[in-house]
Amino acid sequence: MDQHSKTARRQLAGVCVKNLKNNGFAADYFETVPEALAFVQNLIPAGASVGFGGSETLKQTGILDWLYENKDYTVYDRYHTDDVKKVFHQCLMADYYLMSTNALTADGHLYNVDNTGNRVAALAYGPEHVVIIAGTNKIVRNDEAAVNRNEDVAAPANNIRLNMPNPCTEYGRCMHCSRDTTLCNQLVITRRSKPVERIHVILINEELGY
Ligand code: SF4
Numbered sequence: 001m002d003q004h005s006k007t008a009r010r011q012l013a014g015v016c017v018k019n020l021k022n023n024g025f026a027a028d029y030f031e032t033v034p035e036a037l038a039f040v041q042n043l044i045p046a047g048a049s050v051g052f053g054g055s056e057t058l059k060q061t062g063i064l065d066w067l068y069e070n071k072d073y074t075v076y077d078r079y080h081t082d083d084v085k086k087v088f089h090q091c092l093m094a095d096y097y098l099m100s101t102n103a104l105t106a107d108g109h110l111y112n113v114d115n116t117g118n119r120v121a122a123l124a125y126g127p128e129h130v131v132i133i134a135g136t137n138k139i140v141r142n143d144e145a146a147v148n149r150n151e152d153v154a155a156p157a158n159n160i161r162l163n164m165p166n167p168c169t170e171y172g173r174c175m176h177c178s179r180d181t182t183l184c185n186q187l188v189i190t191r192r193s194k195p196v197e198r199i200h201v202i203l204i205n206e207e208l209g210y
Helices: 003-022 033-043 056-061 063-069 084-092 118-124 143-161
Strands: 026-030 049-052 074-076 096-099 103-105 110-114 129-135 186-190 199-204
Touching: 003 026, 003 103, 003 199, 026 033, 033 056, 033 063, 033 129, 033 199, 049 063, 049 084, 056 063, 056 129, 074 084, 084 118, 096 118, 103 143, 110 118, 110 143, 118 186, 143 186
Parallel strands: 026 199, 049 074, 049 096, 096 129, 129 199
Antiparallel strands: 103 110, 110 186
């Protein structure tokens, strides 16, 4: 991202953070991944249980590697288990749940599309704290643009990554399929955080995830 794009994204992130706070979310902005990572590491107290949703952003930021190496936490690890369903249920009872978001809007909403629904379930209810980590590339104008972003950008890339036999992998955009193999079963807008500040959004001025 060049300096002018970074500046524009910084301005937009400022609007987004302000409106997220108006909607009951906690929200913080960081210029770089290392700054954001240090903040998250301080946020989660020793002894906490931590679960996380499937996310390229969590992998790219190194937060999963940090969790794996840290012995201070009980980590519910979906990637290293022979019982994923059990881990998904443990995550719903976790002290902290980490995830990214498919999009967030300048007016302060989150938008997420899920396959099994484990991630949006944890977002809506269960874990005491939910921490959303997202690049400023995920910010869009409004709910309609969030749907469009998912259909035009995030979902096709995710289907291609997972080698899914769905039409978006051929056409590079959502074709609104209703196949059994679709990854798009739950479409969830989170308008507000309830309880207030249960959901904490960490915005980073970098290109992260899809
Ligand atoms: S609904 Fe079907 S075509 Fe659209 S993004 Fe999801 S899997 Fe792809």
